[in-house]
Amino acid sequence: MSIEANAKPPLLEIKGVKTYYGNIIALKGVDLSVAEGEIVTLIGANGAGKSTLMMTIFGSPRAREGQILYDGRNISKLATHEIARLGIAQSPEGRRIFPRMSVYENLQMGASLNKFAHFTEDLERVYVLFPRLKDRATQRGGTLSGGEQQMLAIARAIMSRPRLLMLDEPSLGLAPLIALQIFDVIRDLNKREGLTVLLVEQNAFGALKLADRGYVMVNGLITMSGTGKELLARPEVQAAYLEGGH
């Protein structure tokens, strides 16, 4: 299935994962892998189970069946905070920044995982990536605009210096130009720092252009995968997920 990923063992490998909400099955046996240094995107219709997969990787809800291997180790039984401590960070769906804390404090919370080892340095780095956050350092998180909150969520996630960054719809609700900037930041982090990224997106065109590889999820199952270019060229993908297809 994956072509490039065969070269070295994947950083994240998901095998036959099934997740339930009560009795309702949300993931029906998902296989997916992300190699170190790759950008992998996951696209699919509303309710396909993309966010569920992200959260399952993070251990809440838990996978009822299957394996989640991170760096060769099965993490499907670990608690969420233990998974985070392995170097996985996420900007979850709905951003989930701390609304009553300042921007600065939100960023501190992100860095608390590695005990502020590189705090000042990393703060400068995210301020370069998102100058907007620097201007608003003392503003309360909850009063930021939607786009600024999105930037904060991503910035907070990278403050912990993760090996694997998972982003759930980072372009949601953003002006097209800002969405492009966010994609640029992701590409930048990947190219310059070798950060591995798993990206869930509704903006399939932008995501597939950015990603090395992509997966298409339908009703809790992966139905297609391939390089970004390959998927963009597929008529089914064009019909279902790209505007030009209708």
Added chain:
Amino acid sequence: MSVTTKPERASGQPDIAEALKQAVWAALAAIALSIPILLFRAGANINNMLVVTARPVLVAGLVAAIFVARFLIVIWQSGRTTRTKSAGFAISPQTAFRLKGLLVVLLIAYPFIMYGLTGPLGSLKWINNYGIQILIYVMLGWGLNIVVGLAGLLDLGYVAFYAVGAYSYALLSTKFGLSFWICLPLAGLLASLWGMILGFPVLRLRGDYLAIVTLAFGEIIRMILINWTAFSNGYAGISSIPHVSFFGLPFEDDDSHPTFASFFHLHYKPIQQTIFLYFLILGLSLLTYFVTMRIRRLPIGRAWEALREDEIACRSLGINTTITKLTAFSLGAMFAGFAGSFFAVRQGFVSPDSFTFIESATILAIVVLGGLGSQIGVAFAAALMIGGTEILRELGFLKYVFGPQFDPVQYRMLIFGAGMVVMMIFRPRGLVSTRTPSIFLNEARTISSANVKEGHG
């Protein structure tokens, strides 16, 4: 008065030295004015002879009041000018530190000032009803503030830990003859243990559900105390609990063995014990304050605040929410345990009646009124609510207006209810709505309420 020209203070911060100077001038003016007007009172005795009585205490009190008022006004006004200059009213950390220092000095001086002003008998009321009583609630408020204000866990059964502390001392001292100084840490330990015992089952609960379970927990503890008579003596409670000693020296009027009075070559007076109790609760409150402030700056303290905001985000940032919640519960409970054993040693008697739901509600009201999470706000709120109740007791003259049946204390809850409603309209985020960031890595700054108004999100 000469006004020395000063360089403009660029920061516009309150100037303590300037305020002190102005306060001294105001006090001097007050002395000058009050000596001819107030100091002597001319009256007539039964024989219609002119009698002149000197009233130095009144003058001293007035001058002191003017001094403090002038000082605070200057501080407040310089704060106001700051507000117009920058986005929000912000006191620099140094000023805040000095103000707090001044407050502590005032609190230490308080019993002696009252003693000087109103004498050994009159000061009893001021030190006991106002001083000690308020400080107990300040301490309880600060303890609950950890759970509710910082960690955001709504606890309606906080009084249970207060009861655990009180009964710990009552039972350990009467059954095993342990001294207060041994029982105090034990009471804290036992209470924090109960905090964890409550914490475990409610780990997964939040909001309304958590509130209901903690409410039930508070009632369960009270029911145990009422019904397990062999253990706690039921409704009758436990009496003749040993009184506090000055590190082993009892406060007694007895020459046969060393006492506090004999050791310090003083005449025995009951007020000595009261003043000691005052300092004991002041010390315990300050301990609560400093421990909380210290912990707020540690990762666990930040984790509490983050937990209040968003639990899922906390976990995905690597925070162990189980430990975070349990520490909040057990630390908050520990301070209630300390306060409880203080309560027992002060009263000499404990019974389940002292630990009803209304106590939990009062403490919670203090925390909410003070502004969730604000330490100073909680202290003010406690002074307002508990001091307010005491003041109501003194409004006996209202009986002449409303008839002899009228008891203002019975209207306490009505007045507080109205006060709460007014508060929620004018200061919805509590008396003190600024919160200081929990850690300062580069520079300290206060996030003013102007920047943190309630938004959605």
